[in-house]
Amino acid sequence: MMYNNAGTGSTMANDSENGQAAGSSRQKQSGAMKSLVQVESLIQLALMLPIATVVGWLIGAGLDKWLHQHWIYIPGLLLGAAAGFVQIFRVVLAQAKE
DSSP states (O other): OOOOOTTHHHHHHHHHHTHHHHHHHHHHHHHHHHHHHHHHHHHHHHHHHHHHHHHHHHHHHHHHHHHTOSSTHHHHHHHHHHHHHHHHHHHHHHHHHO
């Protein structure tokens, strides 16, 4: 591959002249990115408990069929819900530290 290096000096000069304007837009972008990360964390919280509960129920139902029982899905539900709550508390505590 060959690159054309002609005009590199003028590009660097333009970059340094526009550095102050770019700095304020970078701050706006970093603020926007921070708010998007917070929104993502809230969406994660909204999905964590139901998904963990369903996964626990599915594991319990699979064990029910495998072991020919009809009660193992209940502890699976409870363990899934507990795992969901633990993860929710972890995310909330991490958000509180920020």
